[in-house]
Amino acid sequence: MSGLIALDVGGTTIKGALVSPGGVIVERSVHPTGFGExxxxxxxxxxxxxxAAAARHGLTVAAIGVVTPxxxxxxxxxxxxxxxxxxxxxxxxxxxxxATGVRVVLGHDVRSAGEAEGRFGAARGHRDxxxxxxxxxxxxxxxxxxxxxxxSAGGAGELGHVPVRxxxxxxxxGQLGCLEVYASAGGLARRYERIAGRPASAAEIHxxxxxxxxxxxxxxxxxAALVRGITTHALVIEPDLVVLGGGLAQAGxxxxxxxxxxxRGALAWRTPPEVRxxxxxxxxxxxxxxxxxxxxAGVDMPLSA
Amino acid sequence: MSGLIALDVGGTTIKGALVSPGGVIVERSVHPTGFGExxxxxxxxxxxxxxAAAARHGLTVAAIGVVTPxxxxxxxxxxxxxxxxxxxxxxxxxxxxxATGVRVVLGHDVRSAGEAEGRFGAARGHRDxxxxxxxxxxxxxxxxxxxxxxxSAGGAGELGHVPVRxxxxxxxxGQLGCLEVYASAGGLARRYERIAGRPASAAEIHxxxxxxxxxxxxxxxxxAALVRGITTHALVIEPDLVVLGGGLAQAGxxxxxxxxxxxRGALAWRTPPEVRxxxxxxxxxxxxxxxxxxxxAGVDMPLSA
Numbered sequence: 281m282s283g284l285i286a287l288d289v290g291g292t293t294i295k296g297a298l299v300s301p302g303g304v305i306v307e308r309s310v311h312p313t314g315f316g317e318x319x320x321x322x323x324x325x326x327x328x329x330x331x332a333a334a335a336r337h338g339l340t341v342a343a344i345g346v347v348t349p350x351x352x353x354x355x356x357x358x359x360x361x362x363x364x365x366x367x368x369x370x371x372x373x374x375x376x377x378x379a380t381g382v383r384v385v386l387g388h389d390v391r392s393a394g395e396a397e398g399r400f401g402a403a404r405g406h407r408d409x410x411x412x413x414x415x416x417x418x419x420x421x422x423x424x425x426x427x428x429x430x431x432s433a434g435g436a437g438e439l440g441h442v443p444v445r446x447x448x449x450x451x452x453x454g455q456l457g458c459l460e461v462y463a464s465a466g467g468l469a470r471r472y473e474r475i476a477g478r479p480a481s482a483a484e485i486h487x488x489x490x491x492x493x494x495x496x497x498x499x500x501x502x503x504a505a506l507v508r509g510i511t512t513h514a515l516v517i518e519p520d521l522v523v524l525g526g527g528l529a530q531a532g533x534x535x536x537x538x539x540x541x542x543x544r545g546a547l548a549w550r551t552p553p554e555v556r557x558x559x560x561x562x563x564x565x566x567x568x569x570x571x572x573x574x575x576x577a578g579v580d581m582p583l584s585a
Numbered sequence: 586m587s588g589l590i591a592l593d594v595g596g597t598t599i600k601g602a603l604v605s606p607g608g609v610i611v612e613r614s615v616h617p618t619g620f621g622e623x624x625x626x627x628x629x630x631x632x633x634x635x636x637a638a639a640a641r642h643g644l645t646v647a648a649i650g651v652v653t654p655x656x657x658x659x660x661x662x663x664x665x666x667x668x669x670x671x672x673x674x675x676x677x678x679x680x681x682x683x684a685t686g687v688r689v690v691l692g693h694d695v696r697s698a699g700e701a702e703g704r705f706g707a708a709r710g711h712r713d714x715x716x717x718x719x720x721x722x723x724x725x726x727x728x729x730x731x732x733x734x735x736x737s738a739g740g741a742g743e744l745g746h747v748p749v750r751x752x753x754x755x756x757x758x759g760q761l762g763c764l765e766v767y768a769s770a771g772g773l774a775r776r777y778e779r780i781a782g783r784p785a786s787a788a789e790i791h792x793x794x795x796x797x798x799x800x801x802x803x804x805x806x807x808x809a810a811l812v813r814g815i816t817t818h819a820l821v822i823e824p825d826l827v828v829l830g831g832g833l834a835q836a837g838x839x840x841x842x843x844x845x846x847x848x849r850g851a852l853a854w855r856t857p858p859e860v861r862x863x864x865x866x867x868x869x870x871x872x873x874x875x876x877x878x879x880x881x882a883g884v885d886m887p888l889s890a
Contacts, residue, residue, distance in 0.1 A: 407737070424729060431713065431823025432824055433856060436822055442816075442817045442821065445751060446750060454854060455854075512817045515744065516747065518741040548760070550743075553737075
């Protein structure tokens, strides 16, 4: 019997999963990522650990899917650049393959998560959709006719740096008024602290809505910024669905409802896209990695979280 | 010997072409379009006239390609909606086919023009590009991996209505600050007249650059608006090329140079797309229609203007 290994490499942790032939996650693992060479070694160690776990379950590993942030060249199996991991031109695919003796596929975390939502999650049955991951920053996957858009140099999906305000507040990227300055979890917390003079996380800001005018204000700004970013994209690409993932999507209806209302106003003369919350949640990227592995192994399995 | 007929249906004129088996336009025709039922009859008449011309040249017509503005359903051969032609649910493909007895394909004018630039024009050899037609309004074709993006309801490419200013000037679509308010030929003329108190066409405004502060101002606003619109798109889709077509592209370097400079500034941390002028000019859409016809007839010909 053969299984699959999926690894989602994040800035803080590596989430691993061993997937059974039936598409069920039979074992999970979490490892601290580290930085630079240490982080590369941690990915290899995670793959080895899950390969050993597979043996315990009586499974042969058919393929390993690894997804990472940054500029990922899937064809060459190389992470071209990932700032938060300190990687540049890292041949991660071959490193993991050499250590495990198993076929490895490398992919991009957000694009894989977006694809997984389309196969097993909130975008099932949709061919044209936009998946937005709202966490510390904001990244997106554009799926057109069922395929994620990679971009001419592997850098598509930078919705977080779309300008949403004239003379807006500065962003880490060096520009002004980027979407993620206003609407990422990190941006919400930074703006709240600057205006209120005391710190609060995005979750705390959400919990204070209706009771705290500063919370209300930064939340409304975040929604307006998302409306602007999504509108701009929807006019040119016309997806019929927007899926909201990442930590901020846990705000649920408090994010969804004002966003839908804003889009109806901004796209008055067209049908605005439907907006839904992610169904796969924090498992989206690891399921996306499993999807890559399944494809490489030539199996078509109904994965589930 | 078989030839092709191509028809580009615009709001004012229908441009027709008879294309030889070698891909050369051997006869052209121009007809006034009219409105509503009259416009539909004019398309049929143009097709009949070029069918007769084909007979004179000793050519059998293998297929007819017709491109129109609006919401075009190529599969059903129906123009769903075209406001400037007064069409709603018009089965144009079957009308032309019934009158001529020839196989007809229906397509979208801007998307076909964008595709033609990729096959025979400025975007030759590019898989991921944005083609912007700047005329009375602004429309765009997004080509990803060699295929034009249609959108979930056939309405992709509305770059002209992307918001580029907070609290911007009103647009005919009911929104504020749309790109085409600032950067279309129509928008330039309207803004010039409002500020200067006297009328001027976009071509006249262009001719006065450096001598007329109002011309300089509205031109700079147009470039800034285009930079914003293209930047927003480039961050999410990452084309490696932008092709400028439509009447305003005739401004050449006066449009191209400041636009390139603006994009370098706005996309400082990425490689900005190259910007080029259309090579096919006003023939882009009719060559796109010929391309559709060639595909329907199963021939692969190197078309030229």
